[in-house]
Amino acid sequence: MRGFGGFLGKELMEIARTWRAWVLPGLVLFLAVSSPVLARLTPQLLESAMQGQQGIEITIPEPTYLDAYAQWIKNLQQVVIFVLLLTGGGMIAGERSSGTAVLVLTKPVSRAAFVVAKFVSGAALLSVTIAIGTALCWAGTLAVFGEAPPERLLLSTVTWLGVALLLHAAMTLLSARLRSLAAGGAGIGVFFGLSVLSLWGPAVRYSPAGLLPAMAALLAGEEVALAWPSVTTAIAVAALLAAAIAAFKRAEI
């Protein structure tokens, strides 16, 4: 992997110096802080919305720290995943269309190093952001609800991170093969495919699709068999990355 270190350094500097430092981290940190607050205020918001509407009576249970965790995971699944998919489309395709890849790939930088550095830098940004976001969510939950046992939050978030890394690897492959917009669209298709698979029992037990329903189950304190989904997710990430390298090696720049 010639040139991996140098190119990874550029990627990390780019994260620190461009919009990439703000979009994903900004969104995640906002969601981390707002999730406990929103969970606490949801009953009052609903009550005030219902005021004046005669004949309707809704009883809302008192929210707990688990509602804050559930809000956080729901936000990760419904918002952050889509930001990942849409921004990931330009990961490699953007460098090709802007011409920056030409100057790099005519230097002693292998195409494998180019692809792996893209994956690693994106995965690092995602992991660090989620780690900080999770810590903030936990602290916020503790402050708002007075209790916040961290185990369920950690297990559920790590499970989400597994799905996110799988989709990041898929975006690496798609961005190596397609234009930015097409890659983003195809990524959304992959996510919907995974979501559909998560409705099918055998896929839930033996494939990465099992990670999707596992998040809610873990939050609820249920026992979840994660061995197969975890192992197959790791294998899928490696396979997608290998496919991305192979596709990029074949590509004409």
Add this chain to the structure above:
Amino acid sequence: MKPPAIEIRGLRKRYGDALALDGVDLAVSEGSVFGFLGPNGAGKTTTLRILTGLARADAGDARILGEPVGSAAVRRMVGFLPDVPGFYAWMTAPEYLRFIGGLFGLAGRDLDSRAHMLLEMAGLAGVKTRIGGYSRGMKQRLGVAQALMNAPRLLMLDEPTSALDPLGRKEVLEMIAALGGRTTVFFSTHILADAERVCDTVAILAHGRVVAQASMAELKTRHGAYGLALAVEGDSHPFVQELRQAPWVSSLRTVEGNEMRLTVTDLGVARRAVPEMVARYGLGLRTFETTELGLEEVFVELVGGGR
């Protein structure tokens, strides 16, 4: 015996139905400043993309300094500037050169001094703005600087002057000329005047084939000709017919209405004969001037058409 800086044999490349390269043969001696000439769409960029490993040939063989193109060994010895260089807009020029130097394994003082020297050469020392705010000329000069970061044995430049204003073009040509004798320079262009100014050897590519390769002096001797821009008033049809038959006219192209471009082998004869013919056909002479011989006229000469 030292291998040629570039050696290409029977290179073919097709994009769908379009044949971009149709058996290109080329040899570039080490130490030369080599002009790779051809009109837009002739296959120059495709050839350079294959030489840099960015694209693959369908057939044929291409070697750089004796090594197969695209290998790591070749990339260490080569500098490359594409026709439209893409830089990271958020970087400054010193940061970019340090990044490129780092990819070649340069570090510490060597890296800093090399980057500083090249920034001075490119006239970008002290420029604090990010590359995204650079003019086209500044980007092109930075492009040449980054291509020299590894002190390459072979520098390949794709149309380095085509989109520049006269001042920017002059600056880039001066940079190329200054490299002569120190490194092999292989640059593509469709501007013959640029090649005449800095090249010692040229090859002309047309329709995916090399139609001529010679030293600049040899090319001028072999295809010695002058350009004439002519515009007349009146019915020029019989005048043009006679002009086409004149032995000293090697090509004639009607530009618009009664305006035409000629290449002539004997300028003195043309200067006497053309006004005489204009008067004989009762035409008015609006323009009669010698022009810089364009690449197109040389092409017409080389491919034997146009009369």
